[in-house]
Amino acid sequence: MKKETQECLQKIAERLWGGHASVFVGAGFSKNAQLVHGGVMPPNWDELGNLFYEKTRKHKPRKSDLAYANVLRLAEDVENMYGREELSNMIRGAINDDKLLPSDVHLRLLALPWKDVYTTNYDTLLERAASRLNEQGRRIYSVIRYDEAIGMETPPFLMKLHGDINEPQSIIISEEDYRTYPSKHQAMINHIQHAIMLETMVLIGFSGNDPNFLQWLGWVRDALKNSQRKVYLLSVDGVPDAVKKSFEKKNVIVVNLKGLAGKDATPPENVLGAINFLEGFFYQKEQERTQYRNTALIWGRTSSRDENTEQQYARWKQERETYPGWLVMPREKRENWASIEGFSLSIDKIKQLSKEDQLLYLDLFNWRIERSLFPIDNAWEQIYLSVSDQFKPFSRRCRNEIREAWINLKLGLLRLYRQEGWTSKWQALRDELNLYSAKFKDEQRCRFYYEQALAAVYQNDFFLLERVLNSWEECESDPYWDIRRGAMWAEYLSLEKGRVITKKAFKSICSNLDSASKEAERFYWASRKVHAHTVWNSMSQANFSDEQNEAFAARQTWSELKPYDDIWFEREFFDTNVRAIEDALRVKTQVASFKLGHSRTTTNLSGNSKDYRVAYAYFIYYEETGFPIHLPYLSTVKKETLGNALSVMGYCSPAIAASWMLRSGDSKLVSSFYNRRFLVRTRFEDVEALYQKYLKCLEELLAADKLDDIPSWAHAFRGVLPEVLARLCMKTSYDSRIKTLNLIEAIFQDKFSIHFEGIDILLSSLMSTFTKTEIEGLIPRFVAMPIAKDRFDDCRLEPLFYVHNSFTLSPDSFGSVVEDLMRRIGINENEDKVLFYRLLFLYKCGVLSELQKQRLASALWADVDDKGFPRRTIFHRFAFLSFPHPSDIDPQELLKDYFRTTPIPIVGTGDSISFYGSSVPLFNNIKGTTNSDIQYTCVNCHRKVNSFAIES
Numbered sequence: 001m002k003k004e005t006q007e008c009l010q011k012i013a014e015r016l017w018g019g020h021a022s023v024f025v026g027a028g029f030s031k032n033a034q035l036v037h038g039g040v041m042p043p044n045w046d047e048l049g050n051l052f053y054e055k056t057r058k059h060k061p062r063k064s065d066l067a068y069a070n071v072l073r074l075a076e077d078v079e080n081m082y083g084r085e086e087l088s089n090m091i092r093g094a095i096n097d098d099k100l101l102p103s104d105v106h107l108r109l110l111a112l113p114w115k116d117v118y119t120t121n122y123d124t125l126l127e128r129a130a131s132r133l134n135e136q137g138r139r140i141y142s143v144i145r146y147d148e149a150i151g152m153e154t155p156p157f158l159m160k161l162h163g164d165i166n167e168p169q170s171i172i173i174s175e176e177d178y179r180t181y182p183s184k185h186q187a188m189i190n191h192i193q194h195a196i197m198l199e200t201m202v203l204i205g206f207s208g209n210d211p212n213f214l215q216w217l218g219w220v221r222d223a224l225k226n227s228q229r230k231v232y233l234l235s236v237d238g239v240p241d242a243v244k245k246s247f248e249k250k251n252v253i254v255v256n257l258k259g260l261a262g263k264d265a266t267p268p269e270n271v272l273g274a275i276n277f278l279e280g281f282f283y284q285k286e287q288e289r290t291q292y293r294n295t296a297l298i299w300g301r302t303s304s305r306d307e308n309t310e311q312q313y314a315r316w317k318q319e320r321e322t323y324p325g326w327l328v329m330p331r332e333k334r335e336n337w338a339s340i341e342g343f344s345l346s347i348d349k350i351k352q353l354s355k356e357d358q359l360l361y362l363d364l365f366n367w368r369i370e371r372s373l374f375p376i377d378n379a380w381e382q383i384y385l386s387v388s389d390q391f392k393p394f395s396r397r398c399r400n401e402i403r404e405a406w407i408n409l410k411l412g413l414l415r416l417y418r419q420e421g422w423t424s425k426w427q428a429l430r431d432e433l434n435l436y437s438a439k440f441k442d443e444q445r446c447r448f449y450y451e452q453a454l455a456a457v458y459q460n461d462f463f464l465l466e467r468v469l470n471s472w473e474e475c476e477s478d479p480y481w482d483i484r485r486g487a488m489w490a491e492y493l494s495l496e497k498g499r500v501i502t503k504k505a506f507k508s509i510c511s512n513l514d515s516a517s518k519e520a521e522r523f524y525w526a527s528r529k530v531h532a533h534t535v536w537n538s539m540s541q542a543n544f545s546d547e548q549n550e551a552f553a554a555r556q557t558w559s560e561l562k563p564y565d566d567i568w569f570e571r572e573f574f575d576t577n578v579r580a581i582e583d584a585l586r587v588k589t590q591v592a593s594f595k596l597g598h599s600r601t602t603t604n605l606s607g608n609s610k611d612y613r614v615a616y617a618y619f620i621y622y623e624e625t626g627f628p629i630h631l632p633y634l635s636t637v638k639k640e641t642l643g644n645a646l647s648v649m650g651y652c653s654p655a656i657a658a659s660w661m662l663r664s665g666d667s668k669l670v671s672s673f674y675n676r677r678f679l680v681r682t683r684f685e686d687v688e689a690l691y692q693k694y695l696k697c698l699e700e701l702l703a704a705d706k707l708d709d710i711p712s713w714a715h716a717f718r719g720v721l722p723e724v725l726a727r728l729c730m731k732t733s734y735d736s737r738i739k740t741l742n743l744i745e746a747i748f749q750d751k752f753s754i755h756f757e758g759i760d761i762l763l764s765s766l767m768s769t770f771t772k773t774e775i776e777g778l779i780p781r782f783v784a785m786p787i788a789k790d791r792f793d794d795c796r797l798e799p800l801f802y803v804h805n806s807f808t809l810s811p812d813s814f815g816s817v818v819e820d821l822m823r824r825i826g827i828n829e830n831e832d833k834v835l836f837y838r839l840l841f842l843y844k845c846g847v848l849s850e851l852q853k854q855r856l857a858s859a860l861w862a863d864v865d866d867k868g869f870p871r872r873t874i875f876h877r878f879a880f881l882s883f884p885h886p887s888d889i890d891p892q893e894l895l896k897d898y899f900r901t902t903p904i905p906i907v908g909t910g911d912s913i914s915f916y917g918s919s920v921p922l923f924n925n926i927k928g929t930t931n932s933d934i935q936y937t938c939v940n941c942h943r944k945v946n947s948f949a950i951e952s
Contacts, residue, residue: 002256009255015200018516020115020514021114023202023204024203025109025205026044026121026203026204027043027045029109029205030042030044030121030205032205033101034102038099040099043095052090055082072175072178076174087174088168091122101125108279110139113139116157116158144159145164159191203233236267238256288519292324299319309353317364328373328527328625330566338374358390359388362387362388362405363404373616373617376413378420384409394436411447413429421653449485453472457492457663460662460693480505480509483509484626491713494712503536506536527565538636574621578644578645581645615652619649642664643669661724662717663716670724674728679730687728691732694724698721698725698743701718702747719757719758740766741778741799747759776807778799780814782799783817798838800837800838808845809842814842822855825859833872837873840875856884869894879928902922
């Protein structure tokens with residue numbers, strides 16, 4: 001075999017092995033068919049042209065006659081002279097499909113794992129070969145004859161681009177057929193253009209002069225310029241140098257198969273020789289894959305409890321060097337290490353080693369717990385420090401291995417400090433590492449940036465986060481770091497920028513996987529690709545995007561790469577085990593009550609270290625993969641699982657729980673962490689510090705809402721911050737609560753106030769913390785407060801709605817305020833409910849003058865409902881008995897008529913009756929007349945209740 005031919009076949013084999021090669025089968029390949037008795041070989045493209053020439057010119061073409069070169073025009077001449085039916089009959093007779101059988105060459109070509117198979121052949125040899133492979137269970141192709149089938153069938157495809165001999169109307173042969181092809185077969189054109197652009201295309205049995213193919217190739221070349229993938233043309237007859245040069249300009253590489261199987265070998269034998277080469281490559285790769293996967297299955301299982309420290313150190317070193325490259329080590333490996341080794345650390349054990357080996361041993365230990373998603377125990381901090389502080393890693397005499405181990409340990413401590421909320425220690429270590437960061441390896445540099453970015457998130461400092469991400473440069477050695485970087489941009493700052501970074505990194509990972517020649521490399525990049533595609537797919541669905549193609553491609557990727565890294569098994573494990581934690585933690589005790597048939601159930605919180613470890617691993621799994629938890633208008637994890645994990649993590653690492661609670665964007669998860677137990681066990685000073693932190697975050701959120709491009713974190717935090725503040729305000733200072741009122745006023749004027757969830761809950765909680773004296777001092781502020789923008793008629797956003805005390809106030813302090821409220825009535829009907837509520841509150845406090853009372857009565861009763869009561873208020877009808885009214889209106893008589901004429905909304909008869917709705921206005925009004933400040937007696941009311949009781 002010629003060296004040039006071998007190199008080309010090697011490249012084809014590598015792409016084919018990676019699942020990124022398609023084959024384009026031309027008419028010449030049909031000459032490999034087996035003939036039934038009486039059959040003849042089908043013509044190739046030029047031979048078909050000869051038949052058309054002879055039909056229209058009445059003689060065979062001479063070598064000097066070049067007219068027959070244009071096969072399409074000759075076919076059109078036949079159609080014009082004899083009709084389409086005659087043209088179809090000529091093609092059917094020439095091809096002689098029922099006298100042809102697919103040979104071993106057809107079967108073996110299609111048995112190769114092509115991504116797709118394309119053909120311009122009219123015969124059915126390839127379909128019949130594919131059918132036999134399907135029957136043998138070797139490979140299943142979906143035959144595509146029409147554009148519509150592309151979206152309905154499952155790859156790999158066997159695509160008939162030019163039609164089928166058994167469906168004459170589908171055949172593409174004349175100039176007119178080719179001219180109208182783009183408009184009639186847009187889906188097929190898009191599919192093959194996409195294949196030429198992304199995959200390696202191999203032409204076989206094909207001269208390469210097909211007009212459609214040359215046009216598609218030209219389009220791709222124009223679109224991709226010099227980055228187009230090479231197309232390989234397998235030739236059994238050899239190609240003249242001039243033609244070869246012409247093909248090379250089109251990025252088509254001619255692979256000469258002549259003589260491949262021997263000097264006197266036939267074309268089919270030479271084709272089989274090429275197929276033999278590809279199959280041999282595959283056999284070798286399958287052997288390597290099987291061997292490596294078997295090695296990966298047993299990797300990490302060689303531990304022994306009887307090892308001394310030196311033996312353990314040697315084994316750990318060997319296991320790290322042979323690590324299969326998973327982005328996250330599989331669960332069964334993590335569980336194996338945790339159960340057998342227990343992850344205990346003793347300084348006495350470490351001191352059995354030499355000084356340098358102590359550091360290297362600890363680095364290996366740290367690597368193992370990180371791979372196992374296991375936390376650094378707080379007690380180990382001093383061991384890490386005592387061992388690492390023995391070294392000056394950036395002195396000239398220090399070996400690279402020692403320097404790298406020292407950096408790894410410091411980065412491990414940096415993670416510990418962040419997760420435990422030890423801010424001062426984190427900042428000190430960050431500053432120390434900054435001094436040497438220029439000497440870090442790529443992996444360590446990116447880990448350092450990632451830690452700084454995560455710390456900024458933990459601190460809710462998104463201006464700092466943006467500075468860190470802008471300083472963080474691309475990582476060429478491992479683009480997955482750019483997946484993490486892009487995910488942070490998308491989740492917190494800019495979805496669009498995150499998509500750009502992530503898409504570029506994903507393409508780089510795919511390219512590395514495609515070019516991986518060794519199975520160890522494929523393991524490494526396959527694991528990264530499957531996780532990267534999950535991240536990219538989540539971004540494609542965010543912000544109401546509907547990227548069905550991306551979702552389909554992601555499912556295909558997960559299916560193909562499952563043998564390397566089964567990410568859904570991991571996520572199902574967390575969903576199952578973290579959800580089970582809540583039941584394990586809650587120990588219920590049932591005690592019989594004194595009253596027969598009754599009991600009291602007490603629930604206590606318990607737990608064990610395994611529960612904490614599972615919850616911690618859940619959070620770190622997503623941290624390691626960089627998976628975004630909340631994107632604009634998209635939550636990406638199951639809230640029940642996250643809620644249980646937060647409940648557990650709130651005890652052992654509150655910093656982790658607090659950060660993830662905010663990331664979730666779900667106010668319902670706040671109770672998983674900030675609950676009564678938290679407030680009871682947390683000092684006032686600590687709650688106050690937390691409260692100030694969240695108030696600052698709310699201020700920044702309001703500032704972000706004024707930007708043209710609202711950052712992504714604002715979408716999540718709007719739904720959570722009010723609920724957090726509503727819980728913590730119960731244990732904060734008066735000044736902090738007044739500052740909260742200031743921010744609520746600002747929210748009322750924010751253009752996105754409607755997106756803030758739970759402001760009414762925050763206002764309710766905040767108002768409950770003020771004493772009666774404090775509320776009395778704040779009433780002037782409340783009545784002058786701006787009305788919530790876009791939520792005018794929601795009185796739950798009215799502070800006075802939560803004031804249930806009675807006050808007697810001085811009219812002198814409210815004269816101008818009352819006049820302003822009266823003036824605004826009727827200007828904006830939506831605001832009137834709040835304006836009337838404030839005026840009626842002041843009325844009950846004795847603030848209004850007689851003239852103001854009359855004006856209020858006139859305005860209040862100017863617009864009434866069908867029962868004659870004021871319409872633009874939130875009050876029940878009974879309340880107007882104690883409110884001002886015009887002299888010609890008697891609220892008592894109106895209420896009597898209401899009771900007399902309003903039917904009770906009963907459903908059912910006899911022993912089983914019910915009422916429409918959860919609240920019956922009629923009953924609310926009857927009950928309201930019993931209020932101590934309402935002096936009212938209604939005979940009709942009593943009759944109605946008695947009548948209802950008798951009828952029931």
